[in-house]
Amino acid sequence: MALHHKGSVCVTGAGGFVASWVINLLLSKGYLVHGTVRQPEDEKNAHLFKLERAEEKLRLFRTDLLDYDSMLSAIEGCDGVFHVASPVPSTTVPNPEVEVVETAVKGTLNVAKACVEAKVKRLVFVSSAAAVGMNPKWSAGQALDETCWSDKDYCRTIKHWYSLSKTEAESEAMEFGEKNGLDVVAVCPSLVLGPILQTNVNASSLILLKLFKGGNDESETTLENTERRIVDVRDAAEAVVMAFEKTEAQGRYICTSHPIKTSHLVDKLRIIYPHPNYPNNFFDVEKDIRLSSEKLQRLGWRFRALDETLMDSLKSYQDAELLDNVIHAL
Numbered sequence: 001m002a003l004h005h006k007g008s009v010c011v012t013g014a015g016g017f018v019a020s021w022v023i024n025l026l027l028s029k030g031y032l033v034h035g036t037v038r039q040p041e042d043e044k045n046a047h048l049f050k051l052e053r054a055e056e057k058l059r060l061f062r063t064d065l066l067d068y069d070s071m072l073s074a075i076e077g078c079d080g081v082f083h084v085a086s087p088v089p090s091t092t093v094p095n096p097e098v099e100v101v102e103t104a105v106k107g108t109l110n111v112a113k114a115c116v117e118a119k120v121k122r123l124v125f126v127s128s129a130a131a132v133g134m135n136p137k138w139s140a141g142q143a144l145d146e147t148c149w150s151d152k153d154y155c156r157t158i159k160h161w162y163s164l165s166k167t168e169a170e171s172e173a174m175e176f177g178e179k180n181g182l183d184v185v186a187v188c189p190s191l192v193l194g195p196i197l198q199t200n201v202n203a204s205s206l207i208l209l210k211l212f213k214g215g216n217d218e219s220e221t222t223l224e225n226t227e228r229r230i231v232d233v234r235d236a237a238e239a240v241v242m243a244f245e246k247t248e249a250q251g252r253y254i255c256t257s258h259p260i261k262t263s264h265l266v267d268k269l270r271i272i273y274p275h276p277n278y279p280n281n282f283f284d285v286e287k288d289i290r291l292s293s294e295k296l297q298r299l300g301w302r303f304r305a306l307d308e309t310l311m312d313s314l315k316s317y318q319d320a321e322l323l324d325n326v327i328h329a330l
């Protein structure tokens with residue numbers, strides 16, 4: 001079926017878990033997509049050209065977040081920009097203040113500046129619930145909304161570099177937008193799970209994959225019974241595109257669907273994919289906060305059932321033969 005051409009948009013960090021689904025959705029809606037990647041020829045980006053309509057409507061640009069001119073060349077000619085790229089390490093890195101925080105913040109400001117120069121209509125910044133909930137002021141059971149920000153000094157003190165990177169990048173993007181007349185809308189997803197389109201395993205999928213797989217000693221281990229706040233990657237992509245398409249969208253949007261204790265999540269996984277090595281022992285530690293996506297739902301956002309997310313995640317890990325290979329390689 002011929003689709004009405006919706007204009008050109010740019011998605012940064014195109015090959016990643018979330019960005020791949022954002023691109024998939026944008027292509028299905030008829031947008032021409034400029035995707036930014038560090039190495040277009042890298043095998044880890046090959047999945048993008050298997051997406052429907054990618055051959056005709058996706059163009060990859062070789063860029064580096066820290067190289068302004070390369071970002072501008074990808075953004076020129078676009079009505080909208082989805083800034084998704086950001087370091088999301090799954091292990092500790094040697095110099096997180098530079099590799100994670102500085103890269104995220106400088107990269108975001110480069111993207112925002114390029115948006116102004118290229119006269120982009122709206123920048124959608126993919127932030128994180130990590131920019132909302134990391135604050136010692138929040139009390140147990142407190143419901144957090146979009147007025148709540150993580151405390152940068154606290155993130156620094158407890159060395160939670162990823163949260164610091166997202167909080168600082170989001171707040172700088174918002175401030176830059178206000179000063180320079182750029183319309184910036186932020187989406188703050190919680191833990192994003194669901195089927196993977198890419199071949200390498202990103203940090204959030206690894207959390208679920210490790211639970212599915214179990215380890216030889218996992219059943220003996222006592223794990224923190226943390227509350228996971230899950231959102232499906234396809235629903236997160238819908239939220240991100242909605243934040244661009246809905247003219248009335250403004251400010252930030254928390255994007256989360258299912259709060260669930262790790263022990264309850266494991267109970268569900270036992271049914272979906274039975275094996276004897278799931279962890280059995282949990283202890284409660286944290287003061288749980290509550291996150292609300294009411295503002296996003298008022299914009300028209302809906303989300304799918306958690307079981308669907310878990311089943312589809314499992315299927316995608318099986319298709320990619322990850323359940324047999326990955327954990328042993330860690």
Ligand SMILES: NC(=O)c1ccc[n+]([C@@H]2O[C@H](COP(=O)([O-])OP(=O)(O)OC[C@H]3O[C@@H](n4cnc5c(N)ncnc54)[C@H](OP(=O)(O)O)[C@@H]3O)[C@@H](O)[C@H]2O)c1
Pocket residue numbers: 012013014015016017018019037038039063064065066083084085086087088103126127128129166188189190191192193202203204205
């Ligand atoms: N997954 C979640 O649970 C979750 C939750 C909330 C928010 N988010 C946000 O969603 C976005 C995407 O995350 P994801 O889960 O899709 O992770 P991902 O698969 O690791 O994607 C991250 C992307 O950022 C790019 N990137 C990282 N460092 C870069 C740098 N220095 N220069 C250029 N590109 C760089 C990566 O490119 P390379 O492949 O070249 O490294 C990759 O394309 C991030 O902004 C993250 O903070 C994710």
